Amino acid sequence: MVKIGKYNRLRIVKNVDFGAYLDGGDGVEILLPARYIETPLHKDDEIEVFIYRDNEGRLIATTEHPYAQVGEFAFLRVNDVNRMGAFLDWGLMKQLLVPFSEQRMKLSKGMVVPVYVYLDDASQRIVASAKIEQFLGNKVPKYFLGEKVTALVYKHAEIGYKAIVDNLFHGMLYDNELYGQLKVGDTVTAYVKRVREDGKIDLLLHGGKDGRIDSLVDGIREKLLQSSDKFIPVSDSSSPDVIRDMFNCSKKDFKKAIGNLYRDRIIEITPDGIKLV
Structure with missing residues (x-):
């Protein structure tokens, strides 16, 4: 069937x-x-x-493609509301219903909301739920450290961004580990930092420690190449704020990255900055 x-x-x-x-x-x-x-x-x-x-x-x-199929999460726009519930733009001619019983708060026309798309057992119709967290964490996550996942960012909390990992699990991207821009609604590639005892997953936007440093090494080298004198007035003695403003990273990661570049004889480290060899 x-x-x-x-x-x-x-x-x-x-x-x-x-x-x-x-x-x-x-x-x-x-x-x-x-x-x-x-x-x-x-x-x-x-x-x-x-x-x-x-x-x-x-x-x-x-042959059209909906924005999400059964078993997936997506941010969808409310096109209409009537006595049955809210109807979402789903990318198909037929709109997707969110019954009132599946709304966390009253939805109104024009709102963009995260929903889970599922098949209603009784009617065998496709519907959506805005109560998305009840559909997360119902399996035991089996990831290894640094494994690549897909994360849909759906909410900003006090300590960081909550995300849906591979349409199955709770994930968290912590503010103090983010050095680039991130916003609710983004779908990003992330990497497993830790699977917690409660089944929730701590994430990084770079490939674990090594991937994060490798990405930073490439960024520093590119900035040096773009500099007219192949010199950048930032070194391991610079303040964390100066390093973050220039490279969107922590001072700790910056020191590791320029250490790798120095070891490979790509740069010279001076009291005033770093210079391409």
Whole structure:
């Protein structure tokens, strides 16, 4: 059977004036409307489509791509609100419902909110929930130190940014470990710093300690190359504020990076700054 709310690769059963019917398994035929067919389709061709239910509960296929499929989180805009709930722009002609029971606060038109997309067991319709945290941390995370993950930033808290890790887990990016700009709604590549006993994951925006330093080494070398005299008036004796303003990093990381550059005989370190050899 097809997976509702997911992409499926299905076989063409027959063409009709208003589209094509696809084999949904168990004798079910699913309409792909003509407006989604860009090139001629022939019987027994296979095509990748997204499956959802229309307003009358019928299965429909589309070649359009929603902003999120079932099992994923996304920031979506509220297009309308009525007695059923809030309707979100989902990237498809049919809008995505957030029932009132799944709203943390009353949603209004124009709001952009983080939601989780899921298949309602009773109706078999795709709906969304703004109560996103209930869908996180329901499995045991098994990551190793420095493993690369995808993180959706959904809230700024007192100590940093809360993030959704790989559509499954709670993550945190701490303010005191961020040296670049980050904002709610960003989807970023992050790296596992630590998996806590409660299953929540501390994250870094650079590839663990070594990756962070390697990135900084590249940045320092690039800035030296761009300098007319191949010299930068910042050294390991400079203040943390001066280093942060120039390189978006801590003094500790800066000292490690220029130590690596010096060891590889790429720079000279002077009392006044660093110079490209």
